[in-house]
Amino acid sequence: MPSALNERIVSEYRDLFAKARSCLLIDMQGMSVEQTTAFRALFRDKSLHIEVVRNALASIVVEEHGYPGANGMFAGSTAVVYAPSGAADEATIVAAKMYADWRKKSDKPALKGALFEGQTLDSTRAEGLAKMPGRAEVLGQIVTLALSPGRRLAGAILGAGGGVAASIKGLVEKLEKETPAAPAETPAAPAAGDSAQAPA
Secondary structure, eight states: OOOHHHHHHHHHHHHHHHSSSEEEEETTTTTOOHHHHHHHHHHTTTTEEEEEHHHHHHHHHHTTOOTTTTGGSSSSEEEEEEEESSOOHHHHHHHHHHHHHHTOOOOSSSEEEEETTEEEEEEHHHHHGGGGGOOHHHHHHHHHHHHHHHHHHHHHHHHHHHHHHHHHHHHHHHHHHHOOOOOOEEEEEGGGGOOOOOOO
């Protein structure tokens, strides 16, 4: 029968994984105190939490959440990197990018994998999250795509339209030079029967 303590921890993990629908799973074993402190501070600055979990209890909760094959990742030292609020998927991409930057200068911690959009990712696929565009990048791409047809249309109007207008102006000027000017009208001579009669 599970102890009251274990039941309380499982309840806490249910809350944690309800918030952390997407998260990184990291093995922090072998890190010095200084490394661990710096690593945690780095993620804390981006409002990301790192929580070391008890494997057997965490795997129960992850299984409840329907992540296939995730139980195998809960062995040894396991820390969950997650955002306590906001967009979990976006936060996990940000965390993966930060982790990739950290690993450029240190060989620890090891990345076990990730829970992402209902899928269990192994370490290789989890590292691939760092190459995904974040929300800001995606929005920038959408804005660029939305504006580009308008830019092309304006360029076509200004470019081709300007060329047509110049051609029409040149044609008008050419016709004006080639067409002889019409002679000025002279007053018509009075008809013979219309001569003024002298008063009688």
